[in-house]
Amino acid sequence: MLGRASFLVAACALGALGSLGCGTTHLVRPVGAGHTRIDASVGGPVVVLGGAPIPVPMGVISVAHGLRDDLDVHADAHLTAAAFGEAGLTLGSAFHFGDPSRHVFTVGSDVTGFAGHGDWMGILDPWMAYAWRLSERWWLSPGLHAAFAASAARRHFVPEPFVQLAWAASRRTTLELEVRWAAPFDQANDLAPSWVTIGGQGALMVLAGVAWDAGGGR
Numbered sequence: 354m355l356g357r358a359s360f361l362v363a364a365c366a367l368g369a370l371g372s373l374g375c376g377t378t379h380l381v382r383p384v385g386a387g388h389t390r391i392d393a394s395v396g397g398p399v400v401v402l403g404g405a406p407i408p409v410p411m412g413v414i415s416v417a418h419g420l421r422d423d424l425d426v427h428a429d430a431h432l433t434a435a436a437f438g439e440a441g442l443t444l445g446s447a448f449h450f451g452d453p454s455r456h457v458f459t460v461g462s463d464v465t466g467f468a469g470h471g472d473w474m475g476i477l478d479p480w481m482a483y484a485w486r487l488s489e490r491w492w493l494s495p496g497l498h499a500a501f502a503a504s505a506a507r508r509h510f511v512p513e514p515f516v517q518l519a520w521a522a523s524r525r526t527t528l529e530l531e532v533r534w535a536a537p538f539d540q541a542n543d544l545a546p547s548w549v550t551i552g553g554q555g556a557l558m559v560l561a562g563v564a565w566d567a568g569g570g571r
Contacts, residue, residue: 392565397559
């Protein structure tokens, strides 16, 4: 794994639990044909530092484009990893079913690669989510990531159930709060630093993001 980098970079891989890509799952909401979305998010596993639970500040910038109303593609840059000498890039797509004015079921797939300090890590992350439009401004989206991570040293399957709450602050800007339970079938009591777990299993992740939807033409 990427053990030579700061634990801030390794934290997005949850150390002994496996490997994860960080960043809000903003494509639970369709971008729309010909439109572009820029999403910036920060957060990750919640660790205990100085007696206080603090989400690890992993920064990710994503650019998504709607090829059709029901099909989006995106690319993500992992900024915190880059700051510590690790190149990280995610490419992915999302296919949507349903009426965006009410509810949308989405199936997506992401591929992430990290490299640096003589090591590498690859993550294949199929995911699905169901987004309810609670009102004109609010979305509630439960879902599941099913990431499989591989490095030179190990292979690991990391399921991540999640729920995201999104609020449209304006016509183009949406604020996101996402909570994940990473690797819920793995015991995490012996990890360092001390991760916040649920019943001693897996690790709790908290991510916050802001999405800006630009216009576009068909």
